[in-house]
Amino acid sequence: MSASTAVPTLAALPPVGGSAVFPSSFGALDAALIVVYILVTVGAALLVRRGVHDMADFVVAGRSLRSSLGVATMIGSELGLVTIMFSAQKGFTGGMAAFHIPLVAGLTTLLVGLTGFLVVPLRERGVLTIPEFYGQRFGRGVRVVGGVILALAGILNMGLFLKAGSVFVVTVTGMGSPLAVKWVMTVLLVLVLFYVSVGGMLAVVVTDYIQFVLLSIGLLVACVVALRRFGIDSLVEAVQQVHGPAGFDPLHGDGFGLGYVVWMVFTAGLVSCAIWQTAVVRACSAESVEVVRRTYQISSIGFLARFLVPNFLGVCALAWVVADAGRSAVFLPGGRPADPETTLAVMPALLADLLPTGLLGLVVAGMLAAFMSTHDSYLLCWSSVLTQDVVAPLRRRPMSEGARLLLSRVLIFVIGVFLLLWSLWYPLQQDLWDYMAITGAIYFTGAFSLLFFGLYWRRASTAGAYGSLACGLVAVLGLGPVGGALGVGLSGEQAGLLATGLAIVAMVSLSYLFPDTRSAADDVRRPEVSP
Amino acid sequence: MSWAGFWLVFLGLSLAVYAVVALAVTIRGGAELVTLIRTRGGGSREPDGPEGNSDVSSRGRAGDRSGD
Numbered sequence: 001m002s003a004s005t006a007v008p009t010l011a012a013l014p015p016v017g018g019s020a021v022f023p024s025s026f027g028a029l030d031a032a033l034i035v036v037y038i039l040v041t042v043g044a045a046l047l048v049r050r051g052v053h054d055m056a057d058f059v060v061a062g063r064s065l066r067s068s069l070g071v072a073t074m075i076g077s078e079l080g081l082v083t084i085m086f087s088a089q090k091g092f093t094g095g096m097a098a099f100h101i102p103l104v105a106g107l108t109t110l111l112v113g114l115t116g117f118l119v120v121p122l123r124e125r126g127v128l129t130i131p132e133f134y135g136q137r138f139g140r141g142v143r144v145v146g147g148v149i150l151a152l153a154g155i156l157n158m159g160l161f162l163k164a165g166s167v168f169v170v171t172v173t174g175m176g177s178p179l180a181v182k183w184v185m186t187v188l189l190v191l192v193l194f195y196v197s198v199g200g201m202l203a204v205v206v207t208d209y210i211q212f213v214l215l216s217i218g219l220l221v222a223c224v225v226a227l228r229r230f231g232i233d234s235l236v237e238a239v240q241q242v243h244g245p246a247g248f249d250p251l252h253g254d255g256f257g258l259g260y261v262v263w264m265v266f267t268a269g270l271v272s273c274a275i276w277q278t279a280v281v282r283a284c285s286a287e288s289v290e291v292v293r294r295t296y297q298i299s300s301i302g303f304l305a306r307f308l309v310p311n312f313l314g315v316c317a318l319a320w321v322v323a324d325a326g327r328s329a330v331f332l333p334g335g336r337p338a339d340p341e342t343t344l345a346v347m348p349a350l351l352a353d354l355l356p357t358g359l360l361g362l363v364v365a366g367m368l369a370a371f372m373s374t375h376d377s378y379l380l381c382w383s384s385v386l387t388q389d390v391v392a393p394l395r396r397r398p399m400s401e402g403a404r405l406l407l408s409r410v411l412i413f414v415i416g417v418f419l420l421l422w423s424l425w426y427p428l429q430q431d432l433w434d435y436m437a438i439t440g441a442i443y444f445t446g447a448f449s450l451l452f453f454g455l456y457w458r459r460a461s462t463a464g465a466y467g468s469l470a471c472g473l474v475a476v477l478g479l480g481p482v483g484g485a486l487g488v489g490l491s492g493e494q495a496g497l498l499a500t501g502l503a504i505v506a507m508v509s510l511s512y513l514f515p516d517t518r519s520a521a522d523d524v525r526r527p528e529v530s531p
Numbered sequence: 532m533s534w535a536g537f538w539l540v541f542l543g544l545s546l547a548v549y550a551v552v553a554l555a556v557t558i559r560g561g562a563e564l565v566t567l568i569r570t571r572g573g574g575s576r577e578p579d580g581p582e583g584n585s586d587v588s589s590r591g592r593a594g595d596r597s598g599d
Contacts, residue, residue, distance in 0.1 A: 047568060069563040071556050096538040103541065209564050216553040223546060236535050248534035298552060305549040312542060 024174030024352035030361025037210070037365040041195065041372065044206040071295055073208035073282060075302035079215060080374030081165045081367050084310040086433045088347035091314020092321075093337045095239040095247025097255050098311045101268050104261070106304025108269030113296030118274045119283040121455045123292045128284055129381075130277050130447060131389035137454040138465040140393050145469055146450065147389030150277060151382045153443035155415055157436055158378045162189060163423040164344065164432060165371040172348040172364055185423055188371060193416045196376035211373045214366030219309045222363060225354060226316040238319040242332065263493035266500065267437060271444045273303055275451060278381045310347065317350040344432060383411035434492040438478040441492075445499035446472025449507045460507060463514035467506030475499035 090098040112119060127133045131150055135143030166184040169175075175184070195207065239247040246255030273279050273296065286292045321327040331338050331346050355363060387408045392399050399407070449468035453460035477488045478495030490498065532540075 044568075069560045069567065071552075072560040072564075075556075096535060099538045099541060102545070106545075205567065206564065209560055212553070212560070213557050216549075216557070220546065220550055220553070232539060236539075239535075245534075248538065298556070301545070301549050301552050304545055308542065308545055309549075312546075 024172060024360075025355065025357050026173045026352065026360055026364070027357040029358050030173075030364060033358070033361035034365050034368060037214070037368060038191065041207055041210060041369070042191075044210075069205065069209065071298045071302065072212040073205050073285075075208075075212055075299060075306065079211070079302070079306040079370060080161070081168055081371040082161050082374065082432070082436075083306055084219075084367070084370065085164055085168060085344055085347060086436070087307050087310035088314035088317065089340070089343050090307075090433070091311035092317050092331075092343050092346050093314075094256060095243040095318070096236075096315060097243070097246060097248055097250040097252070098314070099308060100250035100256070100261055101264050102304045102306075102308035102311060104265045105268045105272065105307055106300045108265065109273040109296055109303040110300035112270070112274045113293050113298075113300060116289070116293055118451055118455065119280065119292055119296065120289050122280060122451075123283050123286060123289055128281075129385050129389055130275075130280060130451065131385060133454065134450060134465065135389070135393065137460075138450070138462045142450075142462060142465045142469070143389050144393055145466065146447070147385050149446065149469055149472065150443050151385045151390070153439055153441075154277065154378065154382045154385070155418065156442075157439040158375070159419060159422040159439070160432060160435065161371075161375065161378075161423075162419050166423075167345065168348045168367060168371075169364070171345050172352045172360070172367075174352065182424065185420060188368075189375075189416055189420050192372050192375040192379065193413060195372060196379050196412055207369060207373045207376060211366060211369030214362060214369055218359070218363035218366040219313075221359060222351065222355060223309060223312055223316075225359075226313065226350075229354065230316055230319045234319045234323075235315055238322045239315060241322060242318060242335065242337070259493055259497075263496060267440075267444075267496070268307065271440070271448070273299070275444050275447050276440070277385065278377050281377075281381060313347050313350065316354075317346045320350050320353070321346065340432065379412045379415055380408075382415060383408045386411050435479070437496065438475055438492050441475035441478065441496040441499060442472055444472075445475050445496060446470075446503045448500060449503040453507050453511070457511075459511050459515060461511040461514055461516040464507040464509075464511035467510040468503040471502035471506045472499055474502055 131147035246252040446469040478492040
């Protein structure tokens with residue numbers, strides 16, 4: 001499909017927020033705040049540049065993060081601009097019932113922090129990446145295969161971040177042109193590439209902290225402003241009017257339903273905090289096991305808030321739209337939420353109208369920080385995985401520190417260029433959240449099995465690991481075009497749960513049928529690389 | 532309690548707790564960040580592992596306590 005037909009799905013959105021119908025209060029003060037933010041972050045990257053000596057510095061900041069900074073960076077990375085946009089969309093399209101997502105996310109993260117489930121044994125092994133654990137536990141082959149699957153799934157997963165982020169910036173600032181989306185994407189990518197390739201994880205930590213502060217203040221103030229403007233009664237009435245009982249009860253058959261809630265416990269809960277590499281790297285970056293536990297316990301409120309705050313803004317957007325016939329015609333045609341591409345823009349359109357000049361700039365700067373933070377974390381993560389877990393293990397001679405750093409930086413650039421091309425050319429034919437969940441599931445359905453059984457079951461074998469990784473690929477059937485081409489009518493949650501079940505069955509059955517000859521118990525107790 | 536009441540209480544409590552945690556993390560995290568930049572951003576840190584050791588996982592461990 002050509003660019004001219006691919007871009008309009010999201011590119012058509014900016015005029016919604018930037019037109020005369022929904023004017024933006026974005027002004028010179030807001031622009032000045034954003035410029036100051038960019039100058040501060042670039043200066044910080046140059047400042048910490050001298051602190052990057054080796055891959056441990058580059059990837060996990062020398063494992064020197066303490067609790068509070070660990071919390072700020074973990075929330076900073078996971079409270080991304082895209083998360084805010086699709087969570088606000090969920091609040092808009094699902095009503096208050098969408099609040100079950102932050103509830104299960106917060107509770108699951110707290111349980112992980114209290115029990116140390118998965119993350120503590122990973123930290124004790126001293127690994128930098130999850131495939132590195134695969135290598136320790138199942139051998140080099142599984143590490144390489146797992147690294148390739150992780151990196152490919154991760155890169156595809158963030159494939160549309162650039163487009164969604166640009167749509168936010170363009171909509172909220174009122175630029176209002178499809179060409180502006182492309183230019184903003186390019187400028188933002190250049191900024192991110194410069195930043196992360198120069199400073200590595202130390203620079204990421206700085207960005208994460210700035211983002212955490214700006215977004216925490218900005219979003220909480222936005223919630224207060226929205227609440228004062230609409231009032232609780234209006235919010236409840238708007239949800240009741242558009243969604244009925246299903247807008248409050250997450251188990252209601254006309255809304256999310258039990259299957260979706262279970263899928264959220266796994267994805268928004270366990271996966272996002274304990275299996276997804278960009279979150280796990282924070283555990284690997286922690287100073288000690290005690291810090292890991294404390295970081296997760298405190299971060300649980302952040303994992304809750306990262307969904308809850310934008311969910312709430314989405315509910316506020318519902319009241320904002322219901323109150324105006326012009327907005328309803330755009331976002332609620334026929335009384336029902338519009339197509340996903342349109343409703344994705346409802347939150348930035350609300351912010352542009354709701355927030356006064358100055359505060360809007362603060363929030364947009366925070367969103368820019370969120371955009372950069374997510375991108376630099378992810379770019380760093382996937383380039384590190386490809387370097388450490390794919391290229392280095394395949395070489396006969398060990399790679400030097402300098403060679404690894406150089407390769408990681410080159411890969412960051414290559415991935416960045418790919419993301420730009422993907423954002424420009426890929427036709428978004430389904431809901432952004434579904435696309436992200438399925439591309440992520442290609443990795444995490446198999447990864448869950450390898451991590452869980454690899455860490456806690458001595459008989460888990462290499463054959464079982466290969467089988468689990470292969471079964472994870474079944475999740476791709478949840479992608480609309482793939483499922484359609486193969487005649488498989490599975491929803492995203494069905495494909496994901498099916499892949500997870502198959503991966504578990506494959507691990508158990510193949511481990512019994514083809515046990516490892518060496519002692520798995522020795523693997524569990526004695527990692528190849530001593531901490 | 533109705534679902535709407537439950538979610539509103541949940542929302543209010545969660546936002547209040549998050550505001551307190553965010554304030555504490557901002558203050559303490561800021562101090563930790565300054566320490567981190569001073570100790571690791573200055574370029575004076577000695578390498579952790581032996582020269583030529585490409586095993587990055589054995590590096591940057593207990594000796595890298597930035598604030599100590």
